[in-house]
Amino acid sequence: MTAATTTLVSCTDVIRRFGSGATAVEALRGVSTQFHAGEFTAIVGPSGSGKSTLMHCLAGLDRTTSGEVEIDGRPLSGLSDAELTKLRRQRIGFIFQSFNLLPVLTARENVELPLTLGGADIDAAWIDELIAGVGLTDRQTHRPAELSGGQQQRVAVARALATRPAVVFADEPTGNLDSRSSVEILDLLRRAVDEYGQTLVMVTHDPRAAARADRIVALADGRIVHDAPVPEGGPDAVLDLMKEIGQ
Ligand SMILES: Nc1ncnc2c1ncn2[C@@H]1O[C@H](COP(=O)(O)OP(=O)(O)OP(=O)(O)O)[C@@H](O)[C@H]1O
Numbered sequence: 001m002t003a004a005t006t007t008l009v010s011c012t013d014v015i016r017r018f019g020s021g022a023t024a025v026e027a028l029r030g031v032s033t034q035f036h037a038g039e040f041t042a043i044v045g046p047s048g049s050g051k052s053t054l055m056h057c058l059a060g061l062d063r064t065t066s067g068e069v070e071i072d073g074r075p076l077s078g079l080s081d082a083e084l085t086k087l088r089r090q091r092i093g094f095i096f097q098s099f100n101l102l103p104v105l106t107a108r109e110n111v112e113l114p115l116t117l118g119g120a121d122i123d124a125a126w127i128d129e130l131i132a133g134v135g136l137t138d139r140q141t142h143r144p145a146e147l148s149g150g151q152q153q154r155v156a157v158a159r160a161l162a163t164r165p166a167v168v169f170a171d172e173p174t175g176n177l178d179s180r181s182s183v184e185i186l187d188l189l190r191r192a193v194d195e196y197g198q199t200l201v202m203v204t205h206d207p208r209a210a211a212r213a214d215r216i217v218a219l220a221d222g223r224i225v226h227d228a229p230v231p232e233g234g235p236d237a238v239l240d241l242m243k244e245i246g247q
């Protein structure tokens with residue numbers, strides 16, 4: 001692993017409370033951590049432990065109740081909604097469990113979408129490279145409905161990389177895929193880290209997926225309960241770790 005020292009995303013004492021009074025839910029109860037350039041982090045934890053909430057706060061999709069998130073050293077709390085949207089478009093890529101492609105656009109147009117939305121020039125050679133990288137050169141004019149789930153998620157991976165973002169956040173990117181397509185997607189994510197130095201934060205329940213990361217952060221009840229390099233020994237060792245920390 002390369003020395004990862006540049007901090008791209010950090011959060012300090014993040015609390016996120018939903019609702020108020022007796023029915024309030026504290027989804028995050030004081031989370032502090034950093035994500036470094038070129039690092040692939042898996043976030044694990046039981047259902048309801050705050051994984052998605054943390055990712056949404058880190059990615060500027062949701063505001064914290066208190067505490068601070070910084071992306072590229074910029075505190076998000078100081079940004080207006082318009083500035084936050086711009087930062088998100090330019091510096092962050094997303095991959096969702098449910099692919100979230102636009103059905104009326106072709107695969108290629110979906111990959112280009114973050115650039116189109118941001119008003120950026122489209123570098124056709126870069127889009128060609130991304131589409132070839134995910135193995136969809138001969139499917140690029142197809143619409144999402146004409147693609148399998150695994151192929152749609154490959155489009156989503158290429159789309160997430162299109163703006164060369166500082167960080168890509170993926171929320172259970174293999175959650176809707178069969179095991180073979182999951183391996184393909186994890187191979188692509190791993191390659192983005194190894195070849196492009198992409199920083200990646202991935203929420204997953206799957207020890208086989210977490211085993212492909214460099215680092216595992218575990219949440220329980222809105223707090224970080226484990227943060228360490230992925231153990232040697234592959235998915236079995238990760239499964240043992242997840243059991244040990246009460247997953
Ligand atoms: N918009 C919301 N309004 C109210 N409560 C919410 C909201 N979003 C999340 N929560 C609550 O916050 C807690 C953490 O939810 P979160 O979605 O972050 O969990 P998670 O770890 O991603 O779970 P899963 O593995 O099931 O996706 C849960 O108790 C959830 O019900």
Ligand SMILES: [Mg+2]
Nearest residue numbers: 051052053171
């Ligand atoms: Mg979730």
